Amino acid sequence: MQPNPTSRVGRVLHQVKRYVGPVPExxxxxxxxxxxxxxxxxxxxxxxxxxxxxxxxxxxxxxxxxxxxxxxxxxxxxxxxxxxxxxxxxxxxxxxxxxxxxxxxxxxxxxxxxxxxxxxxxxxxxxxxxxxxxxxxxxxxxxxxxxxxxLPTLHRLGPEPFDPSLDGSAFHSALTASRRHVKTSLLSQRPIAGVGNIYADEALWRARISPSARRVGRERATRLLANIRKVLGEAIANDGTTLRDYRTPDGETGRNQSHLDCYGRGGQPCRLCGTKLATRQLDQRTTTWCPSCQAR
DNA sequence: ACTGTAACCTGCAGGC
DNA sequence: TGCCTGCAGGTTACAG
CATH class of the missing domain: 3.20.190.10 (MutM-like, N-terminal)
Known part of the structure; x- marks a missing residue:
């Protein structure tokens, strides 16, 4: 279907499409x-x-x-x-x-x-x-x-998020091994496997941690791990987030895109505090966060 | 060993 | 109408 921007339905489709983009995580x-x-x-x-x-x-x-x-x-x-x-x-x-x-x-x-x-x-x-x-x-x-x-990234891949031997303490140690921004560290696949741009923004928002933090204490690391598990677990239960090209082998689309609270919502109010969500490039990746909930 | 950055690739949206 | 530019981002090679 071709969205027609001059009709009401077409405008809605047009707007929705702007927030759509593929990323298999x-x-x-x-x-x-x-x-x-x-x-x-x-x-x-x-x-x-x-x-x-x-x-x-x-x-x-x-x-x-x-x-x-x-x-x-x-x-x-x-x-x-x-x-x-x-x-x-x-x-x-x-x-x-x-x-x-x-x-x-x-x-x-x-x-x-x-x-x-x-x-x-x-x-x-x-x-x-x-x-x-x-x-x-x-x-x-x-x-x-x-x-x-x-395959260097796979070769040095961090633990699976649902590995029961991964606890807050181990995750904290892995995070503090790098001095990079915490979000960039997550995207490196080293502290934990499988987190990409969408779920990094979602998990950091839920954990109320600034993506540009460089030092994360043990308590916040534990909270971040718990929220990574939540956002990934919910997304799996929804058969994934469908963005532009992603389709399951059944040819179906996932249903998680309607559950996103942060990714793709720059300029819209934070669902926790109402502050307008901010978007900027962080280490070459588009990043959305709440300047109030996720203050440094 | 670690950190930051450009490159890879194509469709799409927006500006003029 | 159509050309041009910027953007999306996971991984990798490479420079410092």
Whole structure:
């Protein structure tokens, strides 16, 4: 549907669209994982075609393997592969899928005719697993299981947010290991895995911590961890936040976008205190926060 | 070892 | 109408 700015409905659509923008973070990747796994486990990859970029071309190495499971670490999908014929109990290689900004995975019953398809794996049951990524910020790699040395961020990825061994004290130690702005530290994936721009703003707003703080005490770190878990957990329950291009493998959109309190609300009143939310670039990332609730 | 920054990439919106 | 510019942002290479 083309929004028509001259009609009332068109204006509304037009305004909504301004707040829409894709970003697969942990909840969106987890939603993809949950929907993809039952669709592909047990299937054997027969052939593969990819975009020529080295970001994607390694995907051909998945051909000839059977899909054993679909895991996730942070924002990375880890597709466990068995060599065929299967001799080992554990998968020997993994297909690593990073959705970047606009990536998505879906299952098709015929070869896709789409200029934005970056990889297409044909399965032995006649279906196709398709990776589509308009902006090509995504990444595909086939590695020995657990060997992430070719993917620096995954290699040095912080703990999963819901790892029970991650407590406020450990999170505080990880945060204080860096002198960067606390939000920038979160986005580095080092203190904790899977937080991107949307949920960083949301969690900092809920925890009432300034994104530009450089020192966060143990009590505030504990509060931040609790709120990261809340915003990620709620987003997973809502099947993710749907922004411009993100779709689940079912072709559905998530429902979390209507639950955002901070991201995308610059200039609008804070839902806690009514102060106008501020937006500016912080270390090259658009950041929205409440100058009153999140004062330094 | 750490920090900050430009680059990668494309569609879209806004200005003129 | 259409061209031009800026913006969105996860990751990585690189300079300091």
């Amino acid at each position: 942990l909840p969106e990747v987890e939603t993809v994982r949950r929907q993809l796994e039952p669709l592909v486990v047990g299937a054997r990859i027969t052939t593969c075609e990819t975009h020529p970029s080295p970001r994607f071309s390694d995907a051909v190495l998945a051909a000839g393997n059977r899909i054993h499971r679909v895991n996730r670490r942070g924002k990375y999908l880890l597709v466990g592969l068995h060599a065929v014929p299967t001799t080992d109990v554990l998968p020997t290689r993994e297909l690593v899928i990073h959705l970047g900004m606009t990536g998505g995975v879906n299952i098709a019953t015929s070869p896709p005719d789409d200029p934005y398809v970056r990889a297409c794996w044909s399965l032995d049951d006649g279906r196709y697993m398709v990776f589509r990524d308009v902006r090509r910020f995504g990444r595909l790699a086939v590695v020995a299981t657990g060997d992430y040395s070719s």
